[in-house]
Amino acid sequence: MCGIVGAVRLHPGAVLDRGAVEAATRCLDHRGPDAEGIAHHPEFSFGHRRLSVIDLDPAANQPMTDPEGAVFLTYNGEIYNFPELRDDLRRRGRRFRTASDTEVILHAYLEWGPACVERFLGMFAFGLYDRRDHRLLLARDRLGVKPLFLRVQDGVLLFASEIKALLAYPGVPRAPNLAAVSSFLSYRHALGTESLFAGIQQLPPAHLLEVRDGRIHRTRYWDVDLTHRPRRATGEDRAQLKSLIGDAVRRRMLSDVPVGAFLSGGLDSSVVVCEMARTGAPVTTFTASFEGDDYDESPYADQVARHFGTKHHHLRLDAAPYLEHTRALIRVKDQPLGMHNEVAMYMLARELRQHVTVVLCGEGADELFDGYGRIFRTPFERARARLRARFPGGAGMVASPLDFFLDRYSYFPWEEKSPLYTPEMRTAAAGDEACRAVFQDRFDQAAHRSYHDQIALVFETVHLPGLLQMLDATTMAVGVEARVPFVDHRLVQAAFDLPEREKLRWRSPAHFLAALSKEVAEYSEVCDVTKHVLRRLYRHELPPAVLHRRKMGFPVPLTEWFSGPQRDYVRGLLLRPGARVSQVFDPRRLRAWLDAPRPARDPAFGRKVWLVLNLELWLEAYF
Incomplete structure (x- = not known):
C-alpha cells in the first residue's frame, strides 16, 4: 500500500x-x-x-x-x-x-x-x-x-x-x-x-x-455479470460460497509485516476473524467503543475474541477528541467526512498501528448479503404502497422504482435541502440530475433482473466505493493497509448468483403477514433475517449472541451530541458571520432548519447536521 x-x-x-x-x-x-x-x-x-x-x-x-x-x-x-x-x-x-x-x-x-x-x-x-x-x-x-x-x-x-x-x-x-x-x-x-x-x-x-x-x-474492463437469473441455491452453492470467503481471507493475510483485524462484534468482522483463526496463525484483533452502554458493542467483540483466542485490544472513545480529530482528518482526506464513523476508524487505526501494519475488515458484506435490511425491503414497501393505492383513501400514484428507492436512500433529500440552498447553489445542483443519471445507469444495467437486484447493483457499484474511500483515507492517514475480503470480485459475483431469499428472508409466513401492517423500522430484523446465508454458513462456528444479533453499525451518538453538549459549537460554526457554508445554504433558512422542533432522538437529523458541519470545515480548510 x-x-x-x-x-x-x-x-x-x-x-x-x-x-x-x-x-x-x-x-x-x-x-x-x-x-x-x-x-x-x-x-x-x-x-x-x-x-x-x-x-x-x-x-x-x-x-x-x-x-x-x-x-x-x-x-x-x-x-x-x-x-x-x-x-x-x-x-x-x-x-x-x-x-x-x-x-x-x-x-x-x-x-x-x-x-x-x-x-x-x-x-x-x-x-x-x-x-x-x-x-x-x-x-x-x-x-x-x-x-x-x-x-x-x-x-x-x-x-x-x-x-x-x-x-x-x-x-x-x-x-x-x-x-x-x-x-x-x-x-x-x-x-x-x-x-x-x-x-x-x-x-x-x-x-x-x-x-x-x-x-x-x-x-x-469489468462489471458484475447479470446475464442470467439466480436459480434456487443448493448445498453445493453455499459450500462454494463459504470456500470463497475462506480463500478471500487467507489471501489477504499474505504479508511480510504483522497483520490484524478490526473486530466490531458484528457478524461480518466476526466471520473474518473466524476464517483467520481457521488458518492456525495467531490473530490480533482491535475494537473501539464510545462511553455509555447505548453505544458499546465491545462485549460482543470481547466474546468473539475469547471464542477464537485472539490477542485483543479495546479502545474507548468520547465526543471531545472525536470532534477535534474531524478537522485533521478532513485535511488528510481532502474531503468532508460523509460517514459519521470515519473519525472513530481513524482513532482506532492510530492505536493499532502500534501493533500491526495490515488490518482485515468486514466492510462489503452488507452490500453483498442485504445487511441494510430496511433499504433492501424497498421492493416490499413499494409493492405494499401500490396495493394500498388501489383502495379508497389510498395515496394515489406511487413513484417509479428508482425514485421510490432514492427517496429512502438519500441522506438529505432534494426536497429538504434545496429550499435551504442559495439561488446560485440551486442552479449549480440542477435538481441533482447528474446524480440521478448515475443511479439510472445501474438500474438500466440490471433491468432484466429483479427490483431487488437493481438496488443491490447500486449498493455494490455506487454506494460501496464511497465506503471504501473512507476506509482508505482513515487507515492510510497513519500508514495502515486495510484489506477487505468481502470485496473480492469472485465473492461479489457468487453473491449476485444467489437468489434474494438466501440474503433477506422472512422468518415465517406469519411474520410476512405481520409486516404488512407495520412500518419498516418496526419489522426489519424482527419479522425477517438479513444476511441469512452468512448466518447459516457460520451457525456452528460463531457465538449465538453474535450470530443472531441485529445490525448496529459503528454507533456514533450524533443527535445526542448536536442536541446537547455540542449544540452551541455547531450553531456558532454554521451561523457565524462569514461562515463558508453560506455559499451553499441561505443563512436565515439554515438557522430556521436547525431550530425547527423535532423528536429528541431523531437520528436522521444528527446525520444531516454532521454532513453540513463537515462541509463547513472542508470549505474553511481549502477555499
Missing part, C-alpha cells in the same frame, strides 16, 4: 516539472513512510511513497522499471494472486529480480498488455508508462478499494492517490464543485467521475484510462 503521483505530457510542447512532482510526492508521506522514489523523463514523471508490506527489500521500491528500461510503474495496492501469476510468467520465460507483486504487474503487462488487469485478484491503482509506444496506462481495481484522482493542466495529465498531491502542482486552481457538493449532502460522496474540487476527477472503479498521441481513452 502506497501513495502514487504522476505527470504525463499530452503533446510535445508540454513541460514536466520534476520539482513539482517531488513536492506532490512528499504530500503523500503518510501513505508511504518507508521509502520515496522519483522517475523523471521528458515524457513522464512518476513519484512514489512506499509502505513496505510485501518484499521489504529496497530492490522492490518504486517507481519500478523492467530490465530494458522500457516500461515504468508506480503502483498502490496488493495483488493477492501474484505468486500464481509469477509462476505462470516464469514458465513463459520471464525472469524476476524481486519477490514483490509490483514486478509481477510489470511482467504481466509485458506479456499480456493492458488486458493483464483482468488477471489480477486484488486492490490496486497504478500508472504505467510504456516508452516503446509512448503510452500511459492508468488502472483502478474492480470495486474501487484504491483511489485515483486526475486533472489535465497545461497540456499535462496529472494523477495521484490523493487530491492534495494534485493541488500541490503549480497552477492548479481551487474551487468547489457545487454539483458534487450537493451529491455529497445526499449520498455522502461525489458520485461518478466527479470530485468535490472543480476540474479534478476520479477514475471510476473497474476502469482503464489510456493516453496515446495525446488522446485520452477510458474503458470499463
Whole structure:
C-alpha cells in the first residue's frame, strides 16, 4: 500500500516539472513512510511513497522499471494472486529480480498488455508508462478499494492517490464543485467521475484510462455479470460460497509485516476473524467503543475474541477528541467526512498501528448479503404502497422504482435541502440530475433482473466505493493497509448468483403477514433475517449472541451530541458571520432548519447536521 503521483505530457510542447512532482510526492508521506522514489523523463514523471508490506527489500521500491528500461510503474495496492501469476510468467520465460507483486504487474503487462488487469485478484491503482509506444496506462481495481484522482493542466495529465498531491502542482486552481457538493449532502460522496474540487476527477472503479498521441481513452474492463437469473441455491452453492470467503481471507493475510483485524462484534468482522483463526496463525484483533452502554458493542467483540483466542485490544472513545480529530482528518482526506464513523476508524487505526501494519475488515458484506435490511425491503414497501393505492383513501400514484428507492436512500433529500440552498447553489445542483443519471445507469444495467437486484447493483457499484474511500483515507492517514475480503470480485459475483431469499428472508409466513401492517423500522430484523446465508454458513462456528444479533453499525451518538453538549459549537460554526457554508445554504433558512422542533432522538437529523458541519470545515480548510 502506497501513495502514487504522476505527470504525463499530452503533446510535445508540454513541460514536466520534476520539482513539482517531488513536492506532490512528499504530500503523500503518510501513505508511504518507508521509502520515496522519483522517475523523471521528458515524457513522464512518476513519484512514489512506499509502505513496505510485501518484499521489504529496497530492490522492490518504486517507481519500478523492467530490465530494458522500457516500461515504468508506480503502483498502490496488493495483488493477492501474484505468486500464481509469477509462476505462470516464469514458465513463459520471464525472469524476476524481486519477490514483490509490483514486478509481477510489470511482467504481466509485458506479456499480456493492458488486458493483464483482468488477471489480477486484488486492490490496486497504478500508472504505467510504456516508452516503446509512448503510452500511459492508468488502472483502478474492480470495486474501487484504491483511489485515483486526475486533472489535465497545461497540456499535462496529472494523477495521484490523493487530491492534495494534485493541488500541490503549480497552477492548479481551487474551487468547489457545487454539483458534487450537493451529491455529497445526499449520498455522502461525489458520485461518478466527479470530485468535490472543480476540474479534478476520479477514475471510476473497474476502469482503464489510456493516453496515446495525446488522446485520452477510458474503458470499463469489468462489471458484475447479470446475464442470467439466480436459480434456487443448493448445498453445493453455499459450500462454494463459504470456500470463497475462506480463500478471500487467507489471501489477504499474505504479508511480510504483522497483520490484524478490526473486530466490531458484528457478524461480518466476526466471520473474518473466524476464517483467520481457521488458518492456525495467531490473530490480533482491535475494537473501539464510545462511553455509555447505548453505544458499546465491545462485549460482543470481547466474546468473539475469547471464542477464537485472539490477542485483543479495546479502545474507548468520547465526543471531545472525536470532534477535534474531524478537522485533521478532513485535511488528510481532502474531503468532508460523509460517514459519521470515519473519525472513530481513524482513532482506532492510530492505536493499532502500534501493533500491526495490515488490518482485515468486514466492510462489503452488507452490500453483498442485504445487511441494510430496511433499504433492501424497498421492493416490499413499494409493492405494499401500490396495493394500498388501489383502495379508497389510498395515496394515489406511487413513484417509479428508482425514485421510490432514492427517496429512502438519500441522506438529505432534494426536497429538504434545496429550499435551504442559495439561488446560485440551486442552479449549480440542477435538481441533482447528474446524480440521478448515475443511479439510472445501474438500474438500466440490471433491468432484466429483479427490483431487488437493481438496488443491490447500486449498493455494490455506487454506494460501496464511497465506503471504501473512507476506509482508505482513515487507515492510510497513519500508514495502515486495510484489506477487505468481502470485496473480492469472485465473492461479489457468487453473491449476485444467489437468489434474494438466501440474503433477506422472512422468518415465517406469519411474520410476512405481520409486516404488512407495520412500518419498516418496526419489522426489519424482527419479522425477517438479513444476511441469512452468512448466518447459516457460520451457525456452528460463531457465538449465538453474535450470530443472531441485529445490525448496529459503528454507533456514533450524533443527535445526542448536536442536541446537547455540542449544540452551541455547531450553531456558532454554521451561523457565524462569514461562515463558508453560506455559499451553499441561505443563512436565515439554515438557522430556521436547525431550530425547527423535532423528536429528541431523531437520528436522521444528527446525520444531516454532521454532513453540513463537515462541509463547513472542508470549505474553511481549502477555499
